[in-house]
Amino acid sequence: MLRHVYEMWATFDRKFDIIFWPTIDLLIFGLLSIHVQKLSTQANLSGAIIGGLILWTLVYSVQRDISVSLLEDAWSRNLYNLFSTPLKAGEMLIGVMLLSIGKAIITVSFVTLLAWGLFGFKLFSVGPLIFFFIFNIFIFGWAFGCLTVSLIFRFGSKLQIFAWSLIALLYPISGVFYPLSILPGPLVSIAKILPLSYIFEGLREAIIIGKIPPASDLFIIMILNSIYLMLGIWAFMAGFRNAKNRGWFIHPS
């Protein structure tokens, strides 16, 4: 983990990743939300859009940090030395998970403060529920990051673009900015097996009408996340074994 902290500290593009794009997203969606608010009679619609964006930024950065941490070592041809040490796959995974917490806290704190300063939106006005959502976003982000890494382990660096793009498949169907009810039928069925859709629906209702989601929804979020995390860790370990069998740590191409 220390290796990635040093790298983040030393390189401009890693710091850029943490701050730049989330700021640009916030400015675009924040301004759009003000425009939409003027056209709508629904109170706090603007806040729901900004809140959705901030939590989506969290989803994106947590899952990305899991796979990009591995890719950074592959690009440096450092995996050879790294995995010749006593380091175990599980220890490496825990390290990048902890790292993702640190980086995500910086990103979300920055964007949350910016949203408050520019648009007067207070993410934590949702109450303690926001911590439940954030915790579960970390779990899902880790699970999804593990799945992405397992694909890179299995098919090699040619899939490295997945580190930034695969999660985008879930962006339109997670209800980040709009209710699931507007999705075409088959997509609703997919959305219903994603904990993210319950999180974003719950967040929107909490911001717009101040309603706390039913306990059953919170329970579904936890159950789905537990399943995804177990699947993610299983896929990561299976991918690790496959990479070791193919010699990917020696020639990470």
Added chain:
Amino acid sequence: MENIIEVKNLRKTYKSRGRTTEAVRGISFSVKKGEIFGILGVNGAGKSTTLNIMIGLLSPTAGSIKIMGENFFHHESELKDKMNIATAYADLANNLTVYRNLKIYALMYNTPNHKKKIADLLDLFGISHLAHKWFGDLSAGEKTRVNLCKSLINDPEILLLDEPTASLDPSIAAHVRSTILDLQKSRKMTVVFTSHNMPEVEQMCNRVALLHKGSIYRIDSPKNLVAHHDAPDLEEVFIRLAKGEFEE
């Protein structure tokens, strides 16, 4: 002397797009504590594959490895704590300084007093002036010496060296060889060594395994190998091996 490494029937087969490649074909050898054991062969003979399996970077298709009497694949992490490897074909993190790279490895091996250890190793290989340079900015020869520092950061009992002097100029290569020999003698360190530099192998190795197309052709001391093949030196033996003259 006790065997510190025992490799039995080690086999590695790669399957890709319906094609099967046998990189290592059931090799067996043992290395005694404090010995410098060379593995020689042309490119693709299976030398690096063997070392990579021995350090846990690659899973074998079959076979067993015992390190210090323990099954390597059952106690991999514990045994790797007492081993290390240096290769000319891998780097450390390019975006970090030499010192920070070595510090990270020192922490991974729980090296006590790592600041002094790093300073001593950099001094040993004559690269103290590189401590605060970015690893990515170093020349190939400088990177090789930093990699050697990394490989000694945990005072390994078993050191694997995959063509360690491949990118060094002759004077630095000679310094590296004498440094490794000194360390091996003073610490009774076991070294497994691959190289294409035959005088280097003759100078350093107690015994050598000649590897050809994934199989061991013969294991003996460099002197005996030369005598057995009635050759002027080990280089001639290697050339005949490469030409396939020893194939049955």
